[in-house]
Amino acid sequence: MVHCNQMHDLMGKWIAQTLFCCAILVSSTPLMAEEMNKVAEFNRSVANYEVPKLTVVRNDGQKLPFIKELDDGRPVIMNFIFASCSAICPMITHVFAKVQSKLETDSQKVHLVSISIDPENDTPTKLSEYAKKFGAGPNWNYYTGTVETSIAIQKAFNAYRGDKMNHASLILMRAAPGKPWLRLEGFVSPDTVVNEYHNMMQQAVVK
Amino acid sequence: MLLHPASVPGTRQEFSWFLSSQRLLLLCLVTLVSVVHAELPAPDSTEVELGRRIYMEGVSASGAPLQGNRANSGQIEGAAAACETCHRRSGMGSLEGNVVVTPITGNFLFATEENRPIALVDQRAPKNISRAHAPYTEASLAKAIREGINVSGRKLSPLMPQYALTDVEIKAVAAYLKRLSAKLSPGVGEDTLHFATIVTPGVDPKAREVMVNMMRAAFSQRNATQENYSGRMRMPIDLIPRTLRNWQLSVWELQGAPETWGAQLAEKYRQEPVFAVISGLSNGSWTPVHNFCQQEKLPCLLPNVTSPPAETAFYSLYYSRGVALEADVLARHLRNQEKKAPQRVLQIYRDDELGKGAAEALTKSLHDSGIQVENRVLQGQDPSGLKQALKGVSSKDAVMLWLNPTDLAALKKAAPKQVPAIAYVSGFLAEESYSVVPKKWNAHTRVVYPYELGEKRQKNAQSLKKWLQTWNLPLVNEALQTEVFFNLLFLTDLTSQMLDNLYRDYMIERAEDMLSLGSNVSAYPHLSMARGQRFASKGAYIARLAKDGKLVADSEWIVP
Incomplete structure (x- = not known):
């Protein structure tokens, strides 16, 4: 359960992020703003997160340091799901599946990372079945672990909402280790994710 | 005007007649509407x-x-x-x-x-x-x-x-x-909501008594607050209007062989249709109850059973997979030891549905592991049976004791001089009776323990203990009683949030979604469910006996 103070913190963070997001909206190109208006169901922000030093279990059953999985040099697009979730998760996973096929020919192989927020139920076997159902390729991995690990990762990315039933539709992406994370919260179309990804990669090269 | 004494109840009756005439009128209208509907083409x-x-x-x-x-x-x-x-x-x-x-x-x-x-x-x-x-x-x-x-x-x-x-x-x-969900489900009366709990034959009478007494106490506590409902405003949810219904509890005691339970349940259900089955006790078979609940589309929430059917069904929710979960946890634990794992596991069990189920689960779980599993069926009632079952055990063997407290009690007399490498005890079956382990075996004994340990466990059980004191009820079996207590609190939450939408399918769906949000007053570290999930706790510890006789974790929480 989220403690009251933590809740306060979360609210604070959320407000700060929303404000930040508005600032980005105002400062971004007119085309961007128009696109946002068309699908105004999500919030966009940029943040730095410290990846926790924890061991996770990949859907192939391997135990690995989470930080290594994220910092292998590839760009990362990440989401949080659970296999028994019937409404939101199939949709965000469906978005990932579309993103996967749209970025298939991309020279830089993006690492798609799906983290279970119901880790005790989502065993590596169950996650592999789930991955297969949505056509996950070799660059799309699912991760589970202990309840504590899953919560710690969610907290590190400001994605913890106290219970899996409170989870939000969230996509995070990062161009390379050490770069900031781009955060898309809400219902995002595969095209938007791909556009955001290409913009992020371009900016990373320019800088 | 003088009132004739008889006219006082008469007034009530008149009033209720007025109500019922209104109802009759409504019924006529409804019938009329449905007649009109019937004349419309289709809905065939x-x-x-x-x-x-x-x-x-x-x-x-x-x-x-x-x-x-x-x-x-x-x-x-x-x-x-x-x-x-x-x-x-x-x-x-x-x-x-x-x-x-x-x-x-x-x-x-x-x-x-x-x-x-x-x-x-x-x-x-x-x-x-x-x-x-x-x-x-x-x-x-x-x-x-x-x-x-x-x-x-x-x-x-x-x-x-x-x-x-x-x-x-x-x-x-x-x-x-x-x-779809057009009519309230059976068991929902005008001012009552009827539940049953089910007790199978052969359970410990003390466990039965304490479960039923806890349920009756909680029901009367809940109904008493219901009576004061109009004055109640403790939570915002109280302000949403709903029909006030008293909870009723029927205790369905089954007799004889499991094959006859289905018919007994059908007869009891015919006499008293209930909305849901809450808790319930069995130390063996539960399959006939599980099947009955599925057949009648009757929610069967969190019974206290150690061996639920492996095949899940929509209407039955359980705390865990019971001994089958322990078998999988033990197998995972042994496999993790790789080269240090024992070459052979002797498993000792009774030749009943529970024992056989547990033994089969472990055999299946250790298949292809390179660890040989040898089955030893416990016969008779005196220590010689256990002695016989433990015959030939070597210091390289592991032993798995799928035994209840009565059978475990024979261990002091039956234990051979040769101590096995490790003796594992089923936490579900042993019911905390670890004092029966011979001193020489203490350091070699591990418990496959499906509950929380230490301070967190104490903290979770605290509210149960206080509640029992209030109602002057004994603490007989903490794990069992926390299960009943959790279920009663969960039921209160569940029904109050359903408002007047008392449909059984909705109840199951709400339970799936809400279980992890309930306050964890159970003996388990965490309980969680979701759509399609039917077992709330999914792991166990391997625990050892500390010098003071208490259990301490010897492994992480293992989720197989």
């Missing part, structure tokens, strides 16, 4: 069946998979596109994150504002009740389904796909929705 059973297939299975009229289109994420089809995916089997909707899927049964969609029931669509925020809107018609329903525009002219959530349904299909869906 094929139409409803077509609606059911679209709603539940995602199969369109042509037999092809249903196609849905989400503006944001594209095409979905078949089962993934079925209405049931989000609106659920009951039609009462669901909740995930900040996405509220509203009820869409006929009672909600097509009713006028005055007749529409109230549903709490977000248990976390009691102000979020089902919204006001003009009654849907087939035309406005079609617009919502095809174009994603609701009856108030607003866009539906991007999560709601759009479906190019034909007129025939729209009619079929409307006909199905009108029948």
Whole structure:
């Protein structure tokens, strides 16, 4: 359960992020703003997160340091799901599946990372079945672990909402280790994710 | 005017006659309406069946998979596109994150504002009740389904796909929705809500007594607060109007062989239809009860059983997989030891459904592990039986004791001089009776322990202990009693949040979604469920006996 103070913190963070997001909206190109208006169901922000030093279990059953999985040099697009979730998760996973096929020919192989927020139920076997159902390729991995690990990762990315039933539709992406994370919260179309990804990669090269 | 004494009850009667005449009038009207309806073409059973297939299975009229289109994420089809995916089997909707899927049964969609029931669509925020809107018609329903525009002219959530349904299909869906969760489930009376608990033969009478007494105490406590309901305003949820119903409890005691339980249950159910089965006790078979609940579409919530059927069913929810879970945890633990793992495991069990189930689970779980499993069936009632079963045990062997406290008690006399490498004890079956382990064996004994340990356990059990004191009830078996206590609190939450929407399917769906949000007063580290999940606790510790006799964790929480 989220403690009251933590809740306060979360609210604070959320407000700060929303404000930040508005600032980005105002400062971004007119085309961007128009696109946002068309699908105004999500919030966009940029943040730095410290990846926790924890061991996770990949859907192939391997135990690995989470930080290594994220910092292998590839760009990362990440989401949080659970296999028994019937409404939101199939949709965000469906978005990932579309993103996967749209970025298939991309020279830089993006690492798609799906983290279970119901880790005790989502065993590596169950996650592999789930991955297969949505056509996950070799660059799309699912991760589970202990309840504590899953919560710690969610907290590190400001994605913890106290219970899996409170989870939000969230996509995070990062161009390379050490770069900031781009955060898309809400219902995002595969095209938007791909556009955001290409913009992020371009900016990373320019800088 | 002088009142004749008899006229006092007479007044009440008159009043109730007035009420019933109103009811009669209503009934006439309803009948009239249904007669008028009956004269309209269709809703025949094929139409409803077509609606059911679209709603539940995602199969369109042509037999092809249903196609849905989400503006944001594209095409979905078949089962993934079925209405049931989000609106659920009951039609009462669901909740995930900040996405509220509203009820869409006929009672909600097509009713006028005055007749529409109230549903709490977000248990976390009691102000979020089902919204006001003009009654849907087939035309406005079609617009919502095809174009994603609701009856108030607003866009539906991007999560709601759009479906190019034909007129025939729209009619079929409307006909199905009108029948979905249309009537309150059996067991719901005008001012009562009837529950049963089930006790199978052969359970410890003390356990039976304490479970039933706890349930009766909680029911009367709950009903007493119900009587003062009009003055109650402790939580925002209290302000949402609902019918006041007293809880009633029937204790269904089964007798004889498990093969006869089905018929006994059917007879009891015929005499007293109940809304749900709450808790219940068995130290062996539970399958006939499980099957009965499925057959009658009767929710069977969290019985205290150590060996639930492996095959899950919609209407039965359990705390855990019981001894089968312990078997899987032990197998995982042994496999993790790799080269250090024992070469042989002798498992000792009784030749009954429980014992055989546990033994089979371990054999299956250790298949291909390189660890040999040898079965030893415990015979007779005196220590010589256990002695016989332990014969030939070597210092390299592991032993798994699938034994209850009575059988374990023989260990002091039956233990051979040769101590096995490790003796594992089933936590579910041993019921905390570890003092029977011979001193020489202490350091070699491990318990496959499905509950929380240490301070956290103490903290979780604290509210039960205080509550028992208030009601002057004994603490006989902490694990069992925390299970009953959790279930009673959960039931209170569940029914209060369902308001007057007392449909059994809805109850199961709410339980799936809400279990992890309930306050964990159980002996388990965490309880969690979700759509399709049927076991709330999913792991166990391997624990050892400390010098003070207490259990301490010897492994992490293992989830096989």
